[in-house]
Amino acid sequence: MAGQGGATLRILERADKEIMKLSRSDRGAVWEFVSKFRTNPGNPGLHFKQLKGDSRLFSARVSADHRALLLHAGDHDYLLVSVKHRKDVYEDLDRYAYQINRVTGGIEVFDLTPVGDSIVGRLLPPDPAVVAPPAAALFAAVSDADLLRLGVAEPLLPAIRQLTNEDELQALIEEAPALTGEALLQLFGGASVDEVYEQVTFPVAAGETVDPDDYLAAVTRPATPVTTDDEALQAMLDEPFARWQVYLHPAQRKLVERDYSGPTRVGGGPGTGKTIVALHRVKHLVEQLEPGADRPILLTTFNRNLAADLRTRLLTLGGEQVLARVDIVTIDKLASRVVTDAGMGTGRRVIDDDRAVQEWHDLLFELGTPKWEPDFLHAEWSQVILGQVLTSRADYFRARRPGRGRALTRADRDEIWQLTERLAMRLEEKGVWTWRQIAAAAARAENARADQAAEASDGYRYRHVVVDEAQDLNAAHWKMLRAMVAPTRNDLFIVGDTHQRIYDNYVTLGQLGINIRGRSSRLTRCYRTTREILASGLELLTGETYDDLDGGEETLAGYRSLLHGDRPVLRGLRTWAEERDAIVAHLRAWGPALDGSIAVCLPTREMVGEVVDRLRAEDIPAAEIGPDGPKQPDGVHVGTMHRFKGLEYQRMILGGICDGLVPRAGITAYADVDPVRFQRERARERSRLFVAATRARDELAVFWHGTRSPFVTDALASRADT
Numbered sequence: 042m043a044g045q046g047g048a049t050l051r052i053l054e055r056a057d058k059e060i061m062k063l064s065r066s067d068r069g070a071v072w073e074f075v076s077k078f079r080t081n082p083g084n085p086g087l088h089f090k091q092l093k094g095d096s097r098l099f100s101a102r103v104s105a106d107h108r109a110l111l112l113h114a115g116d117h118d119y120l121l122v123s124v125k126h127r128k129d130v131y132e133d134l135d136r137y138a139y140q141i142n143r144v145t146g147g148i149e150v151f152d153l154t155p156v157g158d159s160i161v162g163r164l165l166p167p168d169p170a171v172v173a174p175p176a177a178a179l180f181a182a183v184s185d186a187d188l189l190r191l192g193v194a195e196p197l198l199p200a201i202r203q204l205t206n207e208d209e210l211q212a213l214i215e216e217a218p219a220l221t222g223e224a225l226l227q228l229f230g231g232a233s234v235d236e237v238y239e240q241v242t243f244p245v246a247a248g249e250t251v252d253p254d255d256y257l258a259a260v261t262r263p264a265t266p267v268t269t270d271d272e273a274l275q276a277m278l279d280e281p282f283a284r285w286q287v288y289l290h291p292a293q294r295k296l297v298e299r300d301y302s303g304p305t306r307v308g309g310g311p312g313t314g315k316t317i318v319a320l321h322r323v324k325h326l327v328e329q330l331e332p333g334a335d336r337p338i339l340l341t342t343f344n345r346n347l348a349a350d351l352r353t354r355l356l357t358l359g360g361e362q363v364l365a366r367v368d369i370v371t372i373d374k375l376a377s378r379v380v381t382d383a384g385m386g387t388g389r390r391v392i393d394d395d396r397a398v399q400e401w402h403d404l405l406f407e408l409g410t411p412k413w414e415p416d417f418l419h420a421e422w423s424q425v426i427l428g429q430v431l432t433s434r435a436d437y438f439r440a441r442r443p444g445r446g447r448a449l450t451r452a453d454r455d456e457i458w459q460l461t462e463r464l465a466m467r468l469e470e471k472g473v474w475t476w477r478q479i480a481a482a483a484a485r486a487e488n489a490r491a492d493q494a495a496e497a498s499d500g501y502r503y504r505h506v507v508v509d510e511a512q513d514l515n516a517a518h519w520k521m522l523r524a525m526v527a528p529t530r531n532d533l534f535i536v537g538d539t540h541q542r543i544y545d546n547y548v549t550l551g552q553l554g555i556n557i558r559g560r561s562s563r564l565t566r567c568y569r570t571t572r573e574i575l576a577s578g579l580e581l582l583t584g585e586t587y588d589d590l591d592g593g594e595e596t597l598a599g600y601r602s603l604l605h606g607d608r609p610v611l612r613g614l615r616t617w618a619e620e621r622d623a624i625v626a627h628l629r630a631w632g633p634a635l636d637g638s639i640a641v642c643l644p645t646r647e648m649v650g651e652v653v654d655r656l657r658a659e660d661i662p663a664a665e666i667g668p669d670g671p672k673q674p675d676g677v678h679v680g681t682m683h684r685f686k687g688l689e690y691q692r693m694i695l696g697g698i699c700d701g702l703v704p705r706a707g708i709t710a711y712a713d714v715d716p717v718r719f720q721r722e723r724a725r726e727r728s729r730l731f732v733a734a735t736r737a738r739d740e741l742a743v744f745w746h747g748t749r750s751p752f753v754t755d756a757l758a759s760r761a762d763t
């Protein structure tokens with residue numbers, strides 16, 4: 042990057058927050074400044090000079106009114122740490138301190154105003170005589186040594202010792218380096234020092250001993266969040282919200298850039314940047330490819346609007362060159378392609394599960410077999426026989442039926458096997474099949490292909506496979522994916538959160554030939570939503586346990602947000618008509634949603650239709666969310682819970698959160714006859730509500746009428762406004 046006489050200039054994430062607050066033309070001036078500086082820092086127009094009293098800090102002229110503050114890392118390497126009004130650079134110089142964090146090895150620059158001391162570039166250890174902690178100090182129970190072990194910035198210790206309430210803590214966090222904020226918030230929330238170390242600090246700790254004076258080494262560590270890439274910088278200057286393109290959290294960056302000896306899985310609660318990590322991973326993998334015109338990387342997800350969104354974001358992130366090497370396709374479409382390639386199912390139409398259950402019903406009626414419920418047989422066929430890609434009666438006799446409840450005798454299995462064969466024939470005669478059948482057929486076809494591919498050295502479909510929303514794939518999908526890529530380094534990168542599982546697919550990846558043991562990690566910092574919304578979302582999950590896709594248990598320990606906002610509004614109304622009035626009133630209070638940043642989520646399609654009609658009658662523009670996303674980008678988006686997977690809104694109303702609707706009344710029928718199924722259905726409905734609640738960035742309102750949903754706990758409901 043540094044040409045002859047030129048310099049490397051990296052922009053520290055901190056500076057970019059200031060840059061984003063500038064006017065458009067001033068941002069343009071920053072861009073020009075960066076280009077000129079990189080070409081020749083000695084350009085007289087830049088007035089580049091060292092600041093008095095510090096060997097590393099420099100100032101330079103960005104525009105008539107603005108100055109840049111630069112930190113010299115060594116050689117020709119500089120960091121842009123601040124862009125300020127010219128008056129402030131000189132007046133406020135004393136406010137800045139910088140250091141290399143001894144735990145992460147990253148460079149931290151911060152504003153010490155809250156301390157009120159002048160300590161540029163000098164790290165003053167706190168003087169206990171001067172800053173004796175007041176009696177009610179928030180962190181009185183945690184020693185300095187422990188705070189430092191957690192990676193809290195040393196120059197902020199005096200200020201931290203003064204904190205006595207959450208508002209002061211929040212104000213400090215706004216300005217503090219991210220790790221300091223994250224660690225303090227977790228401690229404030231009641232976590233122990235060891236827990237915070239494990240969940241927050243360890244994932245970002247440098248893997249080597251840190252030399253606190255070696256700025257050149259520090260500048261390239263993932264813990265120094267910088268951009269050097271011109272395209273990324275320009276995109277960010279044009280589109281201030283695109284920070285994710287540039288500044289990965291060190292925990293995210295490590296996952297993106299690591300070389301894995303086999304399949305890996307990244308978990309994490311909603312909004313922790315799993316999709317962002319998947320996109321950066323794809324870009325990273327493309328950058329390792331030798332030039333070519335093929336598409337050796339598969340990026341797959343569950344539904345069509347998410348696939349479209351991945352395409353748009355990957356284009357923004359990597360441009361046409363990256364996109365050209367990646368096949369982005371939904372998992373079902375991929376399975377369809379495979380069966381078409383294999384010459385199977387020509388001309389067959391896909392039917393949904395409701396229609397398939399109806400076919401079961403008709404078949405059982407024609408056969409006069411009252412012993413089985415259509416619903417039960419469909420689930421057994423879909424989840425066990427097709428789900429595990431069982432191809433013979435003998436395999437079915439031996440199959441495990443995890444989570445299926447009710448035990449089956451050998452005679453039962455024999456009968457069910459014959460019935461499923463009859464149903465399959467019936468569907469074939471009608472020229473239709475289900476997505477599950479397609480997935481199972483694709484897994485078989487792809488495995489046959491892989492057997493041949495293993496003989497030819499390079500016969501696999503893909504070099505790398507990246508999967509988003511992995512919690513919703515079924516075993517047949519995994520078998521297909523496993524067969525698409527050679528079992529070697531960096532083969533599968535799997536991203537998902539089982540707390541957000543909204544389809545009935547439970548798998549143990551290890552049993553499907555995908556061994557993620559020792560290569561599984563979890564992101565814990567939420568970028569999307571506020572602490573207040575997260576707390577309510579987590580409360581909705583109370584009492585359920587979740588798996589880790591590999592036979593173990595998954596937790597959300599350490600899940601946190603640095604964002605802070607209003608508590609969600611909870612409101613019980615008497616009738617559905619009153620609830621609709623309340624929805625309209627709430628939307629009006631929020632003001633017009635012309636940019637599609639507001640959504641209403643409801644449990645049934647009928648309710649969606651009724652709310653859309655009502656909003657239109659009130660002259661509030663509304664768009665229903667279909668399988669390809671909102672039917673138009675502007676207006677209030679309205680959809681059922683299923684449709685909200687992977688989306689994000691500034692403000693959301695969850696309506697109709699009533700007993701009998703969430704969870705659906707129908708599932709109580711299983712409570713006695715099939716408790717395992719009941720538990721699974723309930724967990725799924727809970728996850729659906731959790732997904733919907735965690736789509737909101739800033740504000741959330743939860744409404745119901747009549748009796749509230751049992752998922753709205755007493756603790757939540759005690760704050761309700763009825």
Ligand SMILES: Nc1ncnc2c1ncn2[C@@H]1O[C@H](COP(=O)(O)OP(=O)(O)OP(=O)(O)O)[C@@H](O)[C@H]1O
Nearest residue numbers: 285288289290311312313314315316317568569687
């Ligand atoms: N490093 C980052 N810097 C800034 N913003 C980020 C970062 N990582 C993620 N985000 C933002 O956080 C939000 C959530 O990211 P993303 O959709 O990747 O999360 P997710 O874990 O896939 O969520 P979900 O599981 O709910 O679908 C997005 O708005 C994204 O731009």
